[in-house]
Amino acid sequence: MPAMIDRLNARGVQRVSPRATTRAWLGWGLLALVLATWFLSLDARHLLRSDEGRYAEIAREMVATQDWVTVRYQGLKYFEKPPLQLWATALAFEAFGVGEWQARLWVALCGAAGIALTALAAQRWYGRRAGLLAALALLAAPTWNIGSHFNSLDMGVSGALAAVLAALLIAQHPQTAPAARRRWMWAAWAAMAAAVLTKGLIGIVLPGLALVGYTLAARDWALWRRLHIVSGTLLLLALTVPWFVVVSLRNPEFAQFFFIHEHWQRYTSSVHQRGAPAWYFVPQLLAGFAPWLGLLPRMAAALSEEPGAGFRPLWFCAAWAASIFVFFSLSGSKLPGYILPMFPALALLAAVALAGMDRRGFGRQIAGLAVVAALALLASPLIGRIGADEAQAALLRSYGAWVAAACAVALAGALLAAWLNRRGALLPAIAGYALAVFGATTVGLVGHETLGRPASGADLVPAMNALLTPSMPIYSVRLLDHTLPFYLRRTMVMVEEPDELAFGVQQEPQKWLPTLAAFTQAWTSGTPALAVMSSTTHAELQARGLAMVPVAQDARRVVVANFGGPAR
Numbered sequence: 001m002p003a004m005i006d007r008l009n010a011r012g013v014q015r016v017s018p019r020a021t022t023r024a025w026l027g028w029g030l031l032a033l034v035l036a037t038w039f040l041s042l043d044a045r046h047l048l049r050s051d052e053g054r055y056a057e058i059a060r061e062m063v064a065t066q067d068w069v070t071v072r073y074q075g076l077k078y079f080e081k082p083p084l085q086l087w088a089t090a091l092a093f094e095a096f097g098v099g100e101w102q103a104r105l106w107v108a109l110c111g112a113a114g115i116a117l118t119a120l121a122a123q124r125w126y127g128r129r130a131g132l133l134a135a136l137a138l139l140a141a142p143t144w145n146i147g148s149h150f151n152s153l154d155m156g157v158s159g160a161l162a163a164v165l166a167a168l169l170i171a172q173h174p175q176t177a178p179a180a181r182r183r184w185m186w187a188a189w190a191a192m193a194a195a196v197l198t199k200g201l202i203g204i205v206l207p208g209l210a211l212v213g214y215t216l217a218a219r220d221w222a223l224w225r226r227l228h229i230v231s232g233t234l235l236l237l238a239l240t241v242p243w244f245v246v247v248s249l250r251n252p253e254f255a256q257f258f259f260i261h262e263h264w265q266r267y268t269s270s271v272h273q274r275g276a277p278a279w280y281f282v283p284q285l286l287a288g289f290a291p292w293l294g295l296l297p298r299m300a301a302a303l304s305e306e307p308g309a310g311f312r313p314l315w316f317c318a319a320w321a322a323s324i325f326v327f328f329s330l331s332g333s334k335l336p337g338y339i340l341p342m343f344p345a346l347a348l349l350a351a352v353a354l355a356g357m358d359r360r361g362f363g364r365q366i367a368g369l370a371v372v373a374a375l376a377l378l379a380s381p382l383i384g385r386i387g388a389d390e391a392q393a394a395l396l397r398s399y400g401a402w403v404a405a406a407c408a409v410a411l412a413g414a415l416l417a418a419w420l421n422r423r424g425a426l427l428p429a430i431a432g433y434a435l436a437v438f439g440a441t442t443v444g445l446v447g448h449e450t451l452g453r454p455a456s457g458a459d460l461v462p463a464m465n466a467l468l469t470p471s472m473p474i475y476s477v478r479l480l481d482h483t484l485p486f487y488l489r490r491t492m493v494m495v496e497e498p499d500e501l502a503f504g505v506q507q508e509p510q511k512w513l514p515t516l517a518a519f520t521q522a523w524t525s526g527t528p529a530l531a532v533m534s535s536t537t538h539a540e541l542q543a544r545g546l547a548m549v550p551v552a553q554d555a556r557r558v559v560v561a562n563f564g565g566p567a568r
Helices: 002-010 018-039 050-067 084-096 098-126 127-137 141-149 152-171 179-198 201-220 221-226 231-249 254-268 280-289 289-304 313-329 334-354 359-386 390-422 426-447 449-456 458-467 484-488 499-507 518-521 536-545
Strands: 475-478 493-495 532-533 547-553 557-560
Touching: 002 390, 018 313, 018 334, 018 426, 050 084, 050 098, 050 484, 084 152, 084 179, 084 493, 098 127, 098 152, 098 201, 098 334, 098 518, 127 141, 127 426, 141 280, 141 334, 141 426, 152 179, 152 201, 152 313, 179 231, 201 221, 201 254, 201 313, 231 254, 254 499, 254 518, 280 289, 280 313, 289 313, 289 359, 289 426, 289 458, 313 334, 313 484, 359 390, 359 426, 359 475, 390 449, 426 493, 449 458, 458 484, 458 557, 484 557, 493 518, 532 536, 536 557
Parallel strands: 475 493, 475 532
Antiparallel strands: 532 557, 547 557
């Protein structure tokens, strides 16, 4: 055996040192721990309003009705968004049952895929170390972690756009063969189709703006000849048009509402009442990329030092991030998750900056995290003071303990990273830093259940189910509850105020009660029913003499019945 080993070594086979083997096993162990944390925390919290409850309930209704074309919410037509993520969630419900982790599974997969693809693109251009650093940078971006564990369409479209960005970057590498470039560009066009089917035309608009911004800044007009625009467009149309055609044939009103109201009017006006100042996304960006803000000067320096000949990947990443930020800053509708697609590009820029950083420079980065974590830990007992009333203050005090735990995780990780950095282990120090931020963010997410459970309405369900029969109506009076229907596994009948279901009740007016008078008539008709409303509405109806038997109540809702005992 020793002679055989010597012969293999003589042929160029290198022995693997025990230290390298240990490092490899440690790396795989950390990856397994991250993946376990990433996916096993999906059901640690109840669903929050409005996005989480809304999209989970739409998918549940899709499974219940087996209608995979016409999207419905509370039984009403709901054409605000395309169905890809809803299909994926409905399939998760079909496969694994209805629950919180199933509702969040697609966004978690999209977030993880975004990290992996960003790392792949960084590795292709800058080497294996840069690929690992890009993955760590995106993993430790708090907004990306939170978005990957929050059931909204923002992470679904961000994952698809991360695939567009990565595929385009890999396709444009100078050593990519023509056939491989074509395949990677087709992958980019297919990912754009997924973005369109997730959240509409921004799946085309955002990459298009990045391309225009990049070519104007870098004067790289040759890029457009390598995009395979004709075949790529045909692929995109083949993947997206069928659903749009079928849903329009079944629902002639779809096209005007979806393309005009939900795209043009949403962007150019405040029709959705989500207006905010132009600087709205500045604090969102600073908070979402906070662990890496110290890298901004190095990221800018990397841009200025990038060679000007040929395709310039760092400039393209900068154009990608900037165009998304500007586009949504100019919009008449703003929500925090809109700028999520920026973060893979920022993570790649951060990876290049980290790759050129020395121990002293990263030591300052670690010190910044330690100071912020220590100050936040000291301030965590004050969280309860911001409550509007004693009940809210009590909930916030409970959450304050989780905030303190998150700060402690971040501080401990910073100290470990500092120790590794002093010993000359720069890459392990960066990994420790990133994992500490990831762990702290995850602790804060899991602990939010102290606030989320009361808001979800899940605690009202046992009392309601004790009275409900399969045919009994539930009225939602002046209140669109986004989470309670999911936990009841039942839709509700809207009363007087349709909220975001205004389009649906216009199309199917027989499915709601437009006035309190109509509700009063139905309520007093002798048919057993339950109703959900705010305490203000409850007091108003009581003052009118309407008989209502209390069933359950929380800080946001009152549940009443129109009968005095359990239904038969």
